[in-house]
Amino acid sequence: MxxxxxxxSLFGSYTKQVADKILEYQWEVLNDRQKEALPTYCIANFKIAAGEMAGERRGIVFQDTDLYKWLEAVSYCIDNGTGKAFERQADEVIELVGRAQEPDGYLNTYFTIMAPEKKWSNxxxxxxxxxxxxLMEAATAYYEATGKDRLLNIARRNADLICRVFGPEERQIHGYPGHQEVEVGLIKLYRVTGDKKYLDCAYYFIDERGKEPSYFLEEIRRRGGYEFFPEFDNYDLAYSQAHMRPAKQRTAEGxxxxxMYMCSAMADLAGERQDEELLEACKxxxxxxxxxxxxxxxxxxSSGLLERFTVDYDLPNRTNYSETCASIGLMMFGQRMTAVTGEAGYYDIVEKALYNTVLAGINIEGNRYFYVNPLEVVPEFCTxxxxxxxxxxxxxKWFSVACCPTNVARTLASLGQYIYAKEGNTLFIHQFISSEVKVILEEGSLHVKMGSRLLQNGVVRLDYESDGAKALRIKIRVPEYAKSVKATLDGDLLEPAREAGYMIIEAGEAGKHELAVYFGIDAKWVAANDNVREDCGKVALVKGPLVYCLEEKENGRNLAGVYVEINKPIEPREPAEGLVGDIPVLEYDGIRLENKEISRGELYGAPEFELKEMKLRAVPYCLWNNRGGGEMLVWQKVKI
Amino acid sequence: MxxxxxxxSLFGSYTKQVADKILEYQWEVLNDRQKEALPTYCIANFKIAAGEMAGERRGIVFQDTDLYKWLEAVSYCIDNGTGKAFERQADEVIELVGRAQEPDGYLNTYFTIMAPEKKWSNxxxxxxxxxxxxLMEAATAYYEATGKDRLLNIARRNADLICRVFGPEERQIHGYPGHQEVEVGLIKLYRVTGDKKYLDCAYYFIDERGKEPSYFLEEIRRRGGYEFFPEFDNYDLAYSQAHMRPAKQRTAEGxxxxxMYMCSAMADLAGERQDEELLEACKxxxxxxxxxxxxxxxxxxSSGLLERFTVDYDLPNRTNYSETCASIGLMMFGQRMTAVTGEAGYYDIVEKALYNTVLAGINIEGNRYFYVNPLEVVPEFCTxxxxxxxxxxxxxKWFSVACCPTNVARTLASLGQYIYAKEGNTLFIHQFISSEVKVILEEGSLHVKMGSRLLQNGVVRLDYESDGAKALRIKIRVPEYAKSVKATLDGDLLEPAREAGYMIIEAGEAGKHELAVYFGIDAKWVAANDNVREDCGKVALVKGPLVYCLEEKENGRNLAGVYVEINKPIEPREPAEGLVGDIPVLEYDGIRLENKEISRGELYGAPEFELKEMKLRAVPYCLWNNRGGGEMLVWQKVKI
Known part of the structure; x- marks a missing residue:
């Protein structure tokens, strides 16, 4: 699409930043001209690799991806009509990328400059x-947005080389990536070019992974040490999901x-190959x-160390990682699971990740980023x-490993892909984000304007114009939080059929129609499973897809000393000044516990608890830390 | 003394283990004959250094200290009459140490074997x-216990070399230790030998530390990298308290x-040199x-990363470090602060550290150790x-960095030093641990048998025999938790004078006396300062010096879901089977919160809390994990 x-009103303010500021800011960062950010050496590395600049290649070993993700974001912006201004820069830098490519298709500034003899060895x-x-993701996106095939051809030559180097033949390396991602890229390349060897190579990487004897352990043994990441010492195969064949995996490890990138590829492959074993693993x-x-x-x-999963129910709120990129990966995985299974429910999770962690990853102004997304912060303890x-x-401002800023940019720029999908004569609506699109279906077209007040009152209006093909349908995801599902079409109450998590609307006669969907969304308290020790006796406030949090600004310091009374009403109040999206602040009764006796300075003393009634006011988690620093808390203690 | x-009944069971089993077990470990522990290479390294064995020096760079701490523990056991059996082994291994020493006094198996050219460079x-x-601590202890000066002379030759190599002269290195400890050793050597250059050298190390430009940063710059500990990258001077002169430091960093080792030396030096500036820093x-x-x-x-202090009030219960050795260091510091200031109160903290964290560091059988001492454990989350x-x-069983097991052994073996002290005609009693001693004071002697029921009913009995010198006195620390302070001497109620945290008892006429002290100790709830976010709305149960905890064994799983009602009584019950010390279990009313709806398997759902009344039973924290694994919790939620 x-x-x-x-x-x-919420997402539009961010996507506007992508086109108006973020791409420009990131371009300056890539060129080391952004004074307030650390140098990335990204473009400089390509120039050195192309033989157009002297010097040493610097930055992290995968620094090239900053540029590729930027190009991918530019592509989506060109596609949605906001990125035209960057096309010339993009074309120029694509030429540079081309000049940095070696004759056999090899393209990686680190190994080309620093260690050509070590290619493919680690x-x-x-x-x-x-x-x-x-590179492949950027190339396919740029081709689809512009029709220009320069970057696509660069990526193909690189992919062709990879398909020659890796594979089951004796002359080939029987390896697979330490960090999955090439699989997703190869599948996109296959879909754009139709060349099945890319799909086969993606499958090879998934199928070969985790076989015994371990390729990784053999590689480490052969090298005798670590080249880039000393923290990999005592390498644990589960860290990179290479502890067993992916098709046999049943838990999220490492x-x-x-x-998530691996699972996204597995879901794609399950669909492309009708592979039940992979689908079962994905589920x-x-x-x-x-x-x-x-x-x-x-x-x-959950783990701050090594950015990894730990075990079931281990969900610390203060020391966790919850990387912005990981939630983007979860969105990618969910999107593909719906595509493969036809079940809408996966988008409940895509929505949760998008509206909360991913959006929290960037500030309203679009120039500050969170890599790590805790659910509880006491600033002075973050040492x-x-x-x-x-x-x-x-x-x-930026990070030395800056995967998140560019990943957020490309995700926001491609937001439309998470809202709409189509198949045959059906338009799918997966997210309720105000937007406009003209969609060409098999037997006709729909011009849709979605006006969503999901976050305000749970009402989503679709004004659409159909060209009248009888068979056109709109399938709308019914979110898990919907208390009621009512719909009217041109003022008439509908009783839409339900299937696989969707309500099905027949688009009707040619001409304009007004569809209104009433989800009946209330603010409500949510508790966690008892096994989540961290959240025992606590609740979080949610409304629709949004998780709310307490910030110090409205509620004072020491949010750990606050209790909520969950049987009292939660009242919507005016949106907070300085935030975006026209989203009500939620107000409710709370109690502040204070320890009279010992707060004079002793560390430990008799418990003389004093309880004070207070009003608490919560704002959306995604918007926290946009009005200065301070404490923040999602899971609040319940007065029992 | x-x-x-x-x-x-409590400590005796551990000190008996030291003599009966721990010294033997650790000796086998040092010799790599203990099959269930990892090899330490400790004795082997000395043999290689002495030229009596071929091979590469292995183990951590400071592995030699395992032997020195073992020798120190043996010394204390010989002194208290339980260690005679190890004296021959000790004498033999001391000869080996002597043969591993270089002619100029240098003694360190790592540098002698592996990198003689790098001596004193890092x-x-x-x-x-x-x-x-x-080495110096072991040497002075062994000399005092046995009168034999072989190890003392080895240590002196080593110390003489250190005094020549380091110092203010131009030909000397203007450095100081990365890990403080030599200062404490040098001061002990000074006290035993009377040679003031050792005291001066200890002072030099403290005085030079933290001066600008930084010796450490210069050393790192010169070396250009890290030799032993890559995790020191981006070295932070505060990590080793070298960020400012110790005399100017006011907070515990790094x-x-x-x-703690540094502060112990500072307190010693403040006393020896009447140095008010150092004393002020110590306080x-x-x-x-x-x-x-x-x-x-x-x-x-508080920090699991780098075993370090963080900031005020940052006291996480589950991810903390709280190393056993650090609490031993706190005991050493407190002991010296009382020695310097004459104030008994420091021993409140010594007692807290000893009865809880240090004792928790070892199991009842004496063959298993905690390095890290959390206050809350869910076993499956410790991944x-x-x-x-x-x-x-x-x-x-053991650790690759095994400072704690030997440190616990030497501390338990020297426990008497924390119980009693003397000065002039006064016997000080700092801890209420049943024991027997004959103490020679300036003008007479006392033979004391202490029978403490502190942990049971708060009563401490001293049966003592005085040889009749009129001036003899007993000063008994009045602990901060004592609710009342009553004493009887030979059945007569006393009204003892109080001073600097002590009650003062005149020992009286020649002959036998019975002194009984009634501290009136109740089990009670303690809360933390509100700024400790982790403990807001929680309480811990203490009785005298003991902190209690809930274990899964008596209270089931998911202790995070338990609430206590702090206004209801706490009842003593029979000691738990399998534990030692004859310490009552404490029983009280609790409530278990369960989440009816979502415990069927969902991760998040509506809060439908169900409260069930239950009896909770707490055991001393120091004894946890002695009856199999399971959850453990110190800070318990309060029903408000």
Whole structure:
């Protein structure tokens, strides 16, 4: 689907930033001209690789991907009509990328410049295939947005090389990526070019992974040490999901982004190859993530160390990782699971990840980022070189490993893909984000304007114009939080059929129609499973897809000392000043517990608790830390 | 003080293990003959250094200290009459140590074998001075216990070399240890030999530390990288308390063991040199630790990463470090602060650390150890290669960095030094641990048998025999938790004078006397300062020096779902089977919160809390994990 225009009061303010500011800001960062961010050396590395600049290649081994993700974001912006201004820059830098490519198709500034003799020798740490995967994603996106095939051809030559180097033949390397991503890229390349060897190569990487004897352990043994990441010492195959064949995996293990990128490819392959074994694995891992290892914000990766999954129900709120990129990976996985199974429900989780963790990853102005997304912050406890080193109490300008900023940009720029989908004569609506699109279906077209007040009153209006083909249908996801599902079409109450998590609307006669859907969304308290020790006796406030949080600004310091009374009403109030999206603040009764006796300075003393009634006011989690620093809390203690 | 015999029902069972089993077990470990523990290579390294064995030197750079701490423990056991059997082994291994010493006095198996050209070049990581300090502590202890000066002379030759190599002269290195310890060793050597250059050298190390430009940063710059500990990358001077001159420090920073060993030396030096500036620093750091950064168990070092202090009130219960050795360091510091100031109150904290964290560091059988001492454990969440990697749910057989087992052994073996002290005609009683000692004072002697029922009913009996010198006095620490302070002497009610935290008892006429002290100790709830977010709305149960905890064995799983009603009575019950010390279990009313609706398997859902009344039963924290694995919890939620 093309040319989807986002008009939403919440998301629109971010997508506008992508086109107006973020792409420009990130371009300056890639060129080391953004004074307030650390240098990335990204473009410089390509120039050195192309022989157009002297010097040493710097930055992290996969720094090239910053540019590829930027190009992917530019592509989506060109597609949705906001990115035209970057096309010339993109074309120029694509030429540079082409000049940095070696004659045989090899393309990776680190190995070309620093260690040509070590090409393909370090899958565990080297990120060569990961980097290639982002090239392929950018190339297919740019081709689809512009019709220009320069980058596509660069990516194809690179992919052709990869397909020659890796594979089951004796002359080929029987390896697979340390960080999955190339699989997703190869599948996109297959879909755009129709060349089946890319699909086969993607399948090879998934199928070969985790076989015994372990390719990774053999590679480490042969090398005798670590080249890039000393923290990989005592390498644990589960960290990169190489502890067993992916088709046999049933739980989400290891590094969360790696796991989600792998699962996205597995879901794609399950669909393309009608592979029941892979689909079964995808479903099991999905259930394990979403029913055992996911924060209510759609964040994943409980461990601050190594950015990874831990075990079922281990969901600490303060020391967690919950990387922005991991939730983007979860969105990718969910999107593909719906595509393969036809079940809408996966989008409940996509929505949760998008509205909470992913959006929290960027500030309203579009120039500060969270890599780590805690559910509870006391700023003075977020200290460097301690167990809290990874948790930042304020969004940062950039990161030395800057996967998240560019990943958020490309995700926001491609937001339309998560809202709409089509198949045959059916338009699917998966998200309720105000937007406009003209969609060409098999036997006709629909011009849709969605006006969503989901976050305000749970009402979504679709004004659409049909060209009259009788068979056209609109299938609308019914979210799990919908209390009621009422719909009217041109003022008439409908009783729409329901199927696989969708309500089915016949688009009707040619001409304009007004469809209104009433989901009946209330603010409500949610508790966690008792096994989540961290959340015992606590509740989180949600309304529709949004998780709310308490910030110090409205509620004072020491949010850990606050209790809520969950049987009293939750009242909507005016949106908070300085935030976006026209989203009501929620107000409710709370109690503040204070320890009279010992707050004078003693560390421990007699409990003389004093309880004070107070009003608490919660704002959407995704918007926290947009009005200065301070404490933040999602899970609130319940007065029992 | 010599020949103190521990007869206590709690501590006696551990000190008996030291002599009966632990020294033997650890000796086997040092010799790599203990099949269930990892090899330490400790004795082998000395043999290689002595030229009596071929091979490569293995183990951690400061592995030699395992032997020195073992020798120190043996010394104390010989002194208290339980260690005679090890004297021959000790003498033999001391000869080996002597043969491993180089002609100029240098003694360190790592540098002698592996890198003689790098001697004294790496204070940041090399632990040469740290290792030397443990040699000096062992040497003085062995000399005092046996009168034999072989090890003392080895240590002196080593110390003489150190005094030549380091110092203010131009030809000397203007450095100081990366891990403090040599200062404490040098001061002990000074006290035993009377040679003031050792005291001066200890002072030099403290005085030089933290001066600008930084010796450490210069050393790192010169070396250009890290030799032993890659995790020191981005070295932070505060990690080793080298960020400012110790005399100017006011907060406890960095690695907790380093900090405590340094403070112990500072307190010694403040006393020896009547140095008010150092004393002021000691008091400020002591207050910062005990009033801002210490767990109720006397554990210190909140950060699992780098075993270090973080910031005021940051006291996570589940991810903390609270190294056993750090609490031993706190005991050493407190002991010296009382010695310097004459104030008994420091021993309240010594007692807290000893009765809780230090004792928790070892199991009842004496063959399993905790390095890390959390206040809350859910075993399945303690997973390797995650943020919980450092936290073990069960005591371990040994560690690759095995400072704690030998440190616990030497501390338990020297327990008498923490119970009694003397000065002039006064016997000080600092701890209420059943024991027997004959003490020679200036003008007479006392033969004391202490029978303490502190943990049962708060009554401490002293049966003593005086040889009749009129001036003899007994000063007994009045602990902060004493609700009343009554005493009877030979049945007569006393009204003892109080001073500096002591009650003062005149020992009276020649002959036998019975002194009974009634402290009136109740079990009680303690709350933390509101700023400790982790403990808001929670309480811990204490009785006298003991912190109690809930274990899964008596209270079931999911202790996070348990609430206590703090206004209801706490009842003593029979001691639990399988534990030692004859300490009552404490029973009280609790409530278990369960989430009816969603415990069927969903991760998140509506809060439908069900409350069930239950009886809770708590055991002393120091004894947890002695009856199999399971959950454990110190800070319990309060029903408000």
């Amino acid at each position: 093309r040319n989807i225009k986002i008009t939403d 899958q565990v740490e080297g990120h060569e295939l990961y980097t290639a995967g982002h 590094h969360a982004v790696r796991a 099991a891992i999905w259930n394990n993530v979403t029913q055992r290892r996911m924060y209510i914000t759609g964040g994943i990766g 460097k070189r301690t167990y809290m080193d990874h948790v930042k109490a304020n969004r940062q | 010599r020949n103190i015999k521990i007869t206590d 204070q940041v990581e090399g632990h040469e001075l740290y290792t030397a300090g443990h 690695h907790a063991v380093r900090a 400020a750091i002591w207050n910062n630790v005990t009033q801002r950064r210490m767990y109720i168990t006397g554990g210190i070092g 390797k290669r995650t943020y919980m990697d450092h936290v073990k749910a069960n005591r371990q």
